[in-house]
Amino acid sequence: MSRKLDGKIALVTGATSGIGLAAAKRFAAEGATVYLTGRRQSELEAAVAAIVAAGGRATGVQADSSNLAxxxxxxxxxxxxxxxxxxxxxxxxxxxxxxxxxxxxxxxxDTFNRNVKGVLFTVQKALPLLGRGASVILAGSTAGSMGTAAFSVYSASKAAVRNFARSWILDLKDRGIRINTLSPGPVRTPGLVELAGPDAAQQQGLVDYLASQVPLGRVGDPDEIAKAAVFLASDDSSFVNGIELFADGGMAQV
Incomplete structure (x- = not known):
């Protein structure tokens, strides 16, 4: 039985942990040859090793997405x-x-370099490699369409990413390249829990609070976002273009 990404070449940036790593694993499991990037070499090597151990094809490239070189x-x-x-x-x-x-x-x-400049040039510099039928997925967030105390800079950066998708599908309308935004709600990742600092009790308190704000009553798992990414990456979404797909347990929908 064919897999959803058989024969495809995929790149996941920021793939050493959390959602990025889960997506890279899912892409590989669905048959893609996956390139992963990360800023920390040891974590990057561990991520590649995990994918290869599971039978996937993966290559790690140490890179900072906000660094054009x-x-x-x-x-x-x-x-x-x-x-x-x-x-x-x-x-x-x-x-x-x-x-x-x-x-x-x-x-x-720091926030706009990582979330706006990095996304802009990651996509722009990929254009010579992207052919008709290629899929580009931008990392959005429920924060981009909701108000969140003490999080306005991050939220504004994700609102910018959302508009990138809307505008770029017009720039690329003659090339047959799809661009969509995938916006998770709260997902239990190292990046999320570290917002509460190093104390484990405070981290759990943040997770419990966020879960109380989600209609499903829990935070998400990285693999749940990865499954949505597979949909956007695959031909199953061949007529899906410019959308914001929320994988948020309903958080931004009420």
Whole structure:
């Protein structure tokens, strides 16, 4: 029986943990040859090893998505080894919490470099490798369409990403490249729990609070987001373009 991504070349940025790693594992399990990026070499090697141990095909490339030289090196390697890119999941990003009145220039630049500049140039520099039928997935968030205390900089960056998808499908309408945004709600990842600091009790308190805000009554698992990413990456979504797919347990829908 054929798998949903058989024969496809996929790239997942920020794939050393959390949603990115789960997506890379799912893409490989569905038959794709997967390139993973991350900023930390040891975690990147562990992620690749886990995929290969499960029978998948994966290559790790150490890269910071907000560093244009790193992106050039990444795409040069993909061009040399694979010659094309069928699926791009621009997942790398992140951000911290500061309320208005305490926001710093450093926090603003770090968040927008990772979530806006990084996504912009990750996609733009991939264009020569993307052919007709390629799928681009942008990492959104429920925060991009909801108000969240002490999270305005991150939320604004994700609102920008949402509009990238709307605008870029017009820029690329003659090329047959689909671009969609995948917006998770709260998902138990290292990046989420670390927002509460290093204390385990505080981390669990944050998770419990977020679960209480979700109509399903729990936070998500990274693999649940990865399954949605497989849909957007595959030909199952061949007429889906420019949408924001919420995988949020209903959080942003009420």
């Amino acid at each position: 790193d992106l050039d090196r990444l795409y040069a390697q993909i061009q040399s080894e694979a010659g094309r890119l069928d699926v791009l999941y621009a997942n790398a990003g992140g951000g911290g919490m500061l309320p208005l009145g305490a926001i710093t220039e450093e926090q603003y630049e």
